[in-house]
Amino acid sequence: MKLFYSPGACSVGIHVLLEEIGAPYEAVLVNLREGAQFKPDFAGLNPKSKVPTLERDDGTVLTEYPAIAFWLASRFPTAGLMPSGMDAQARALEATDYCVATMHMQGFSRMFRPANFAPSEADHAAVKARGEEIFAKGLGLMDKALAGREWLAGTYSFADSALFYVSFWWNARLQKDLPGNVAAHFARMNARPAVQRTLKAEGLA
Numbered sequence: 001m002k003l004f005y006s007p008g009a010c011s012v013g014i015h016v017l018l019e020e021i022g023a024p025y026e027a028v029l030v031n032l033r034e035g036a037q038f039k040p041d042f043a044g045l046n047p048k049s050k051v052p053t054l055e056r057d058d059g060t061v062l063t064e065y066p067a068i069a070f071w072l073a074s075r076f077p078t079a080g081l082m083p084s085g086m087d088a089q090a091r092a093l094e095a096t097d098y099c100v101a102t103m104h105m106q107g108f109s110r111m112f113r114p115a116n117f118a119p120s121e122a123d124h125a126a127v128k129a130r131g132e133e134i135f136a137k138g139l140g141l142m143d144k145a146l147a148g149r150e151w152l153a154g155t156y157s158f159a160d161s162a163l164f165y166v167s168f169w170w171n172a173r174l175q176k177d178l179p180g181n182v183a184a185h186f187a188r189m190n191a192r193p194a195v196q197r198t199l200k201a202e203g204l205a
Contacts, residue, residue, distance in 0.1 A: 001025040004042065004053040006032045007202040010065055010104060011052035012168065013161035015202065017072050019194035021079040027201065065100045066093065069158040083153040092159035095145060095152045098138065099162035107135030108169060135170065139179055146181035150188060164189040172204075 003018055003025055005011035009032065018025050030036045030051055037049040046053040046063050054062045054071075062068050070093065073081035083089050110117055110131025114124035142163055145152055152159040167186040170176050178186055189195050199205040 001057055002028050002055040004028045004030050004045070004051055004055070005202070006030050006051050008168075008173070008204055009051055010100065010165050012198060012202060012204070013165040014052040014054065014065065014068050014072070015198045016161045016164065016189075016192075016195050017069060017079075017081060017158060019197050020081060020192075021072060021076045023076060065162065066096045069096060069161060073158040080156065081158045083155055083157045088153045088155075088157075092153040092157045095142070095159040096162040098141070099159075099166050103135050103138035103166045107131045107133075107138060108166070110134065135166075138166070139170065139182055142185075143179040143181045146185055150185070152185075160185070160189065164195065 001018070001023065003011065003014060005015055005027055006029065015027065018027075030042055030053075032051070036042055037046075037051070042053075043049050045055065045061055048063055050063075052063075052065060052068055054068045056062060062071055069081075073079070083092050108131065110127050112131075114127035114131075115121075117127045118124060142152075151157060152163060163182070163185060167178055167182055167189075171178050171183075171186060177183070196205070
């Protein structure tokens with residue numbers, strides 16, 4: 001397998017899952033700042049021009065964080081990333097999708113790419129503020145979801161990698177406090193050897 005990633009991007013969560021699994025893979029850096037995602041070599045692999053992108057052993061390519069995370073958890077059951085039972089699996093997908101589609105794409109994207117939401121620079125401050133509001137609300141919902149439990153689906157699963165990367169952005173990148181249960185979850189994630197190896201490999205330790 002090949003994981004196409006950018007250091008500290010949302011692909012860091014998929015990187016963690018691959019480290020948890022322990023199967024052979026190659027991590028291929030895509031320099032987003034230099035526009036490598038739009039160049040023919042990568043765009044030919046993933047026309048969406050974004051990470052994470054996973055090239056599987058048979059040469060087929062899988063894109064989109066929830067799909068890659070779900071496939072890895074299903075493909076490598078001994079890693080213990082797939083919750084037991086349909087309800088827990090649905091909860092894991094629910095949390096993953098919310099972290100990616102709402103907290104990341106609606107919240108964080110507004111904070112860091114306001115021009116994508118408002119062409120007028122005069123509106124950018126309001127766009128950023130709205131993004132922070134969406135993200136903070138998401139953290140509150142994740143905090144409630146973790147009440148009385150260590151992991152989002154009850155047991156450690158692929159969903160925890162998604163909450164990890166948005167928590168990393170908020171806490172490690174923006175230096176903002178996480179709510180209590182999310183902060184405890186983030187500490188548990190940082191204590192996992194797979195997370196430590198990933199952060200070191202991406203130069204984020």
